[in-house]
Amino acid sequence: MKPKHIAQIFLLSAAWGISFLMIRIAATVFPPVWVGMLxxxxxxxxxxxxxxxxGNRLPPRKMLPWLLAVALFNNAIPFSFFAWGEQTVxxxxxxxxxxxxxxxxxxxGMAVHRTRMGIATVLGVLIGFAGVSxxxxxxxxxxxxxxxxLVLGIVVILLATLGxxxxxxxAKAKLQGLDPVGLASSQLALAACMLVPVAALTRHPSHFALQPLLAILVLGFIGSGLAFYLYFNLLAHIPATHVVAVTYxxxxxxxxxxxxxxxxxxPMAYAGVLVVIAGLVLMNTSLRKPSPKQEPSPAVCKVVEP
Structure with a gap:
């Protein structure tokens, strides 16, 4: 892997990593739905x-139902739910x-394709959940x-991760082969359109402050826009199993x-992080190598931002 790709992985992980803090700052002024919309x-x-x-291309109109589904579960719900959960977490x-x-x-993925987990994969899952616990x-x-x-916030965030x-x-099943920049653009635009009427009908911000506004801009331009571009650029040049380093x-x-x-x-949180990373590494290394005609397994190739 070239040094520039290592640098891009580092930059991407930092951009996505700071998003959690920016969400918490933005949520001090903006209601969760507004954070997701903006x-x-x-x-x-x-x-x-x-x-x-x-000169990239947007996805064809015939893919709109699947694009709406991905925008809902990949952006509209998680962006709002993370902002909701981080009010207490x-x-x-x-x-x-x-x-x-x-x-x-x-x-x-295993439930959809009806595949069995090996012992190492099961251990990776259990270790990962143990670290989170x-x-x-x-x-x-x-x-x-x-x-x-705290419990409510944790449940809300876990629902976001499930989304x-x-x-x-x-996306792996229905949106293969589309222009990645066009796909990311359409997802974010559709998610914003979904959230506009919800934001209009629910609680509005009571006031505005510079710091939360800047946090929203960081979330949108860096945590979503720039991060998506870096992610798809990496996928175009290095194997997806290498991009998984971002997840770690x-x-x-x-x-x-x-x-x-x-x-x-x-102090226990530091130990938990190490256990989580160990579980993710074990999961990744225990997966079967795909055949040349197959896409890499989506199991640990995180294609979404926080």
Whole structure:
């Protein structure tokens, strides 16, 4: 793998990793649906400009039903649910919870294709969930934490990660061969359109502040627009099994940005992150190698941002 591709993986993981903190900051002013709408909309603007400059193509109209489904589960729901969950869950914990995406994706893929998991894969799944549980327990043991709010936030974020997995499974089955920039642009634009009427009919921001506005711009332009471009550029030049390194780095970046924001992190959380990464590595290395005519397994190739 060339140094520039390693640098792009590092940059991509940092862009996605900081998204968890930006979501928490944006959610201090903007209701969850507004965070999802503004993030999708700003990301779509950047990618549509890039699409026009580079001459990329939008997906054909006949794919609209599948595009709507992917936009719903890959953007509209997760973007809003992460903002909802992070009202009570710290950004570093949300980053670790996001590591369940490849686990859900693998389980859904195996259910759809009716394939069996090997012993190593089962162990990888169990180890991954054990690591997530350690991080969650480290937070739940804080006596200052409202347990009911924490549990609700965790459930909401896990539903968001399940949405990512559903979208990945649909995209692998129905949206193969499409222009990647066009696909990403259409997803974000459709998600923004879905959320506009919901945002209009629900709670509006009570005031505006510079920091949350900047967080929204970072989420849209960097966490969605730039990150999508880097991700698909990497997939075009290196194997998807190498791009999976991004998934391993996200919990680490989540902890790092949480420290920058002075979030409290228990020592057990560090151990949990290492356990999560070990489970993901075991899952990835235990998967069967695809034949030359097959796409790499979507099990751990995360094609969505946090």
């Amino acid at each position: 993030r999708s909309g700003s990301g779509a603007v950047l990618l549509l400009v890039l699409l026009a400059i580079r 710290p950004s570093n914990t949300a980053a670790v919870l996001n590591a369940t995406v490849p686990i859900w994706t693998m389980l859904l 350690l991080v969650v327990y480290s937070r739940a043991s804080d006596p200052a934490q409202n347990q009911g709010s 990512y997995a559903i979208a990945t499974t649909i 780095l996200l919990p680490v970046w989540g902890i790092f940005w949480g420290l920058v924001a002075h979030e409290q992190i228990a």
